[in-house]
Amino acid sequence: MTKGIKKGLTSYGDLDFSLFLRKAFIKAMGFSDEALNRPIIGITNTYSEFNPCHGTVPQLITAIKRGVMQAGGMPFEFPTISIHESFAHPTSMYLRNLMALDTEEMMRAQPLDAVVLIGGCDKTIPAQLMAAASADLPAIVIPTGPMLTGHHKSERLGACTDCRRYWGKFRAGEIDQAEIEEVNAKLAPTAGTCTVMGTASTMACIAEVMGMSLPGAAAIPAVYSERLRNAEATGRQAVTMAENGILPSKIMTEKAFTNALIVLQAIGGSTNALIHLTAIAARRGIKIDLDRFDALGRQVPVLVDLKPSGQHYMEHLYEAGGLNTVLTELRPLLHLDALTVTGESLGNVIDAATPTPGQEVVRPLSTPLFPSGGIAVLQGNLAPNGCIIKHSSATPGLLQHTGRAVVFNSLQDLADRIDSPDLDVQADDVLVLQNSGPIGAPGMPEAGYIPIPKKLAQQGIKDMVRISDARMSGTAFGTIVLHISPESAIGGPLALVRNGDRICLNVAARRIDLLVGEDELGLREQSRTANIPPREKVQLITESGYRKMFIKHVTQAHIGCDFDFMVPDEIAGSAPLALFTDGTRLESGNMP
Ligand code: FES
Numbered sequence: 001m002t003k004g005i006k007k008g009l010t011s012y013g014d015l016d017f018s019l020f021l022r023k024a025f026i027k028a029m030g031f032s033d034e035a036l037n038r039p040i041i042g043i044t045n046t047y048s049e050f051n052p053c054h055g056t057v058p059q060l061i062t063a064i065k066r067g068v069m070q071a072g073g074m075p076f077e078f079p080t081i082s083i084h085e086s087f088a089h090p091t092s093m094y095l096r097n098l099m100a101l102d103t104e105e106m107m108r109a110q111p112l113d114a115v116v117l118i119g120g121c122d123k124t125i126p127a128q129l130m131a132a133a134s135a136d137l138p139a140i141v142i143p144t145g146p147m148l149t150g151h152h153k154s155e156r157l158g159a160c161t162d163c164r165r166y167w168g169k170f171r172a173g174e175i176d177q178a179e180i181e182e183v184n185a186k187l188a189p190t191a192g193t194c195t196v197m198g199t200a201s202t203m204a205c206i207a208e209v210m211g212m213s214l215p216g217a218a219a220i221p222a223v224y225s226e227r228l229r230n231a232e233a234t235g236r237q238a239v240t241m242a243e244n245g246i247l248p249s250k251i252m253t254e255k256a257f258t259n260a261l262i263v264l265q266a267i268g269g270s271t272n273a274l275i276h277l278t279a280i281a282a283r284r285g286i287k288i289d290l291d292r293f294d295a296l297g298r299q300v301p302v303l304v305d306l307k308p309s310g311q312h313y314m315e316h317l318y319e320a321g322g323l324n325t326v327l328t329e330l331r332p333l334l335h336l337d338a339l340t341v342t343g344e345s346l347g348n349v350i351d352a353a354t355p356t357p358g359q360e361v362v363r364p365l366s367t368p369l370f371p372s373g374g375i376a377v378l379q380g381n382l383a384p385n386g387c388i389i390k391h392s393s394a395t396p397g398l399l400q401h402t403g404r405a406v407v408f409n410s411l412q413d414l415a416d417r418i419d420s421p422d423l424d425v426q427a428d429d430v431l432v433l434q435n436s437g438p439i440g441a442p443g444m445p446e447a448g449y450i451p452i453p454k455k456l457a458q459q460g461i462k463d464m465v466r467i468s469d470a471r472m473s474g475t476a477f478g479t480i481v482l483h484i485s486p487e488s489a490i491g492g493p494l495a496l497v498r499n500g501d502r503i504c505l506n507v508a509a510r511r512i513d514l515l516v517g518e519d520e521l522g523l524r525e526q527s528r529t530a531n532i533p534p535r536e537k538v539q540l541i542t543e544s545g546y547r548k549m550f551i552k553h554v555t556q557a558h559i560g561c562d563f564d565f566m567v568p569d570e571i572a573g574s575a576p577l578a579l580f581t582d583g584t585r586l587e588s589g590n591m592p
Contacts, residue, residue, distance in 0.1 A: 003242075005036045007111035022111075031074075038074040039242040041235065042112040044103060046124060048082035053121035053200065054144050055191025056222050063228040064116050064142070067235025073113075073242065075235065078106060083123045085446075085473075092123045093471065094443030096276075097554070097563055098546060099127035100134075107135040113242035116234055120144030120192070120222075122199035122474070125207055126276035130562065132212070132248045133283035138241035139248055140341045141213040142234045143204035145222035146314035147192030152183050158195040158314075159188045160475040161307040164449070172457040192222025195314045196307040198474035202269035203276060208323050209263045210256040211340030212248070215349050219322035221315050237341060246343060249284065255335035257281045259346065261293050262333055265300040265373025266326060268309030268392045270474025271482055272446075274375065279560030287571045290377045290386045290558060294510065297373030302392045303329055303363045308477040309392040310369050312361050321356035328355065329365055378481065380512040381521075382467070382493050382503070385485035385558045391507050393477035395463040399507040401479070402515070403430040403465060407499050410435045411447055419454040427456055430465045430503045434494055437469035437487025438554045438561050442547070448472035448482040465505055467512065469494055469557070481505065481512055483557035490556075496524045 002008075005026070009018035023036065043064050047057035061077050068075040081099040083092050107115055117132065119125035120143050132139035149158040157166075166187075170180040193200035204218035214234055220227045240246075257277065264273050278288040303326055306312050317323075327334065327350045336347030344352075363369050374392040391399055406429045408414040414433055417423055425431075431450045438444045448470040452461050466480045469487035488495035493514065497503070502515040514521070543551060553563040559572055 003113055004038070004040050005111050007040075007113070008109065035074050038072060039113040039239055040111055041068045041073045041075050041238045041242060042107065042110060042115040043075055043077040044080045044115065044117050044128070045077045046080055046082040046118050046120070048084070050087040051082045051084035051121055052188065052191055053084055053147075053193045054082055054118070054124075056144055056227070057118055059228060060118055060142065060144065060231045063231035064118075064235035064238075067232035067237075068239055070232070071236040071239035073235075073239035076110070076112075078110065080106060083127070084121050090441060091443040091445035093438075093445070093561060094550060096123040096127050097550070097561075099123065100130035103128055103131035104135045107131060107137050107139075112137060114138035114140070114238045116238050117141045118144065119203075119207075120200055122203070122272065125200070125203040126280065129207065129212060129252070129276075129280045130283055133252055133280055134566070136247050136249050138238070138246055139212070140234055140238050140241060141207040142217055142231055143193070143200070143207065143213065145192050145204075145220050145224070145227045146195045146201055147188060147190045148221055148223065148315055149195055149313050150186035150189040152186050156313070157183065157187055158307065160194050160198065160473065161196045161477065163187050164476055168452070168457065168462065171451065171454055172460070190223045194475055196475050197267055197269055197304065197309065197314075199270040199272040200474075201314050202264065202267065202273045202474055205263055205267055205269065205323050205326075206260045206273060206277065209327060209346070210260050211251045211338055211346060214341065215324060215353060216322050219314055219318040221318060240343070241341060244343060246339070246341060251339050251341065252280070252284050253338065254286050255338045257286055257288065259334050259338055261288070261296050262300050262330060263323075263326065265297045265375065266302060266330055267304045268302040268306065268370065268374035268390075271375060271388055271390050272471055272474055274388060275471070275483065275557055275561055278558070279562040282560050282562060282567050282571045285568050285571070288560075293375070294377035297376060300330070300333060300373045301365065301368030302370035302372075302374050303365065303368050305361050305363060305369050308475055309374060316361045319356075320359035320361035321353070324350060324353035325356055325359060325362040328353070329362060376507055376510060378507070378510050378512045382497070382512050382514050383484045384493065385556065387467075387481055387484040387512060389479070389481050389507060390477075394479040398463060398465050398479040398505070400505065401428070401430075401465050402502055402504045403428050405430050405432045405497050405499060405501040405503050407432045407434065407497055408450075411441065411445070414447070414450065418451055421455060423453055423455070424499075425453050425456065427459070427461045427464065430467060430505070432494070432497050432503070433466070433468035433470060434488040434497070435469075437484070437489055437492075438556060439551055440469065440487055440489030442551055442554070444469070444471050444557065444561060446471050446473045446476070448480050449476040449478065450480075465503075467494075467503065467505075479505075485556045485558045487556060491528070493521070495528060496521055498524070
């Protein structure tokens with residue numbers, strides 16, 4: 001097989017000329033033939049001044065290059081999209097698939113023998129793993145690593161669970177404008193990813209347990225020197241992978257995904273990770289079954305005492321031995337023969353790590369933080385294709401609750417009315433947000449963490465049952481039902497909920513139900529479809545470019561929100577991928 005600089009030549013109809021031209025141009029960068037004859041290791045440069053979670057990428061690249069050179073390879077950095085949660089309008093999920101396509105196609109287009117993927121902020125590692133799964137080129141992930149915590153009035157603060165906690169205090173009138181601004185300057189004291197078990201930390205842990213990054217890579221703080229040594233080692237390992245041909249298809253197997261789901265439950269990981277894992281697995285032709293994930297959650301308790309489920313931060317998990325301490329506890333449950341980027345099995349990697357006696361961040365299986373896994377899958381007439389709740393960070397007393405629906409039909413409606421003194425809402429109501437799913441918003445924003453209405457917050461109400469087809473940040477907490485599928489914008493039953501309806505949440509029974517008779521729901525459905533504008537007026541027709549492609553092709557949450565053309569038919573099955581608002585299925589051929 002062709003390797004190195006001769007790989008994937010540009011098509012001119014004359015391969016020798018293509019190589020001649022390629023070498024002529026790359027020599028303009030100062031490379032010698034000796035350098036170009038080495039294995040070529042790509043490094044994704046995901047630095048952006050809009051992405052503080054990737055603020056250390058330049059130093060990481062220097063260290064990775066050092067490692068590549070030590071092992072006899074030639075490093076080539078190249079840019080890809082960089083996504084930060086707070087600088088991604090309308091929402092980062094809208095851009096994840098674009099980053100996956102960008103990364104995948106640049107991996108295919110350039111003459112790479114292996115690639116180092118520098119990810120970090122929430123959607124970046126998922127996008128890179130999706131790309132690696134599709135391109136199937138030797139690939140190794142290095143997370144940028146978590147930021148350190150800050151302090152306010154002697155209290156430890158960390159992005160971004162404490163961002164939400166303090167914002168809640170501000171909304172409730174417990175702290176004033178001056179104090180919230182003081183806190184604002186202390187929540188993110190260093191570069192790096194959010195320092196709780198949010199989506200970034202969860203996906204870093206998942207990359208590590210899946211064998212796609214070096215042991216220990218998930219938890220080393222972004223600004224520690226050990227992070228740079230881990231980067232150097234990552235560069236060296238990338239050369240070994242290029243020589244040995246260790247492909248993602250050999251690492252990202254069904255066993256690796258099962259290990260990832262077990263770890264997701266045990267770390268009290270982000271709800272977003274389930275969507276990401278579903279999308280990554282689908283690209284390897286593997287279906288993540290929600291019922292099986294829920295069944296795993298009944299066997300695997302939450303062991304990691306990190307916010308938002310517990311009390312500590314990522315730097316404490318690092319001091320406790322990192323993910324390996326978790327894996328050591330989970331050893332009896334894991335597929336230990338799964339391959340890792342080291343060329344060793346996961347079992348050998350676990351055995352090779354140094355234990356951390358006396359640590360208190362990772363609980364033993366016998367005395368877990370939470371008796372079951374962090375995430376439960378719910379079924380019911382509101383969610384024919386399922387939805388989820390992170391019950392490890394919910395209010396126990398609300399996990400079985402029946403209440404009156406208070407409905408917001410869009411993000412704008414929510415923003416307009418949630419703090420109105422006239423809003424008819426009580427503490428035991430159920431807040432419902434519609435039209436915030438993959439197509440409806442679009443991009444399924446992290447709006448599922450519906451704020452507690454101000455007048456209730458000021459009475460001291462901290463949590464209510466909230467349900468939507470949106471996502472929520474992995475750093476968020478509360479009794480929040482998410483990812484309802486199919487979404488309301490394509491006619492899911494969530495669209496039929498009206499103010500005053502009764503909704504029953506029963507997490508123990510894994511149910512979420514709208515307590516309205518079938519006849520009435522049938523009438524509402526008839527009324528809904530009768531009032532839908534004709535297709536010619538549907539917003540889709542006025543869209544263009546990436547937005548049009550996104551709305552046309554994005555799949556529902558239970559399929560992973562990847563584009564339908566990336567999802568094998570046997571995984572998509574007969575479930576709706578995307579529909580016109582009049583209920584007809586979107587397929588190539590009937591696109592306006
Ligand atoms: Fe980047 Fe939280 S905003 S990891």
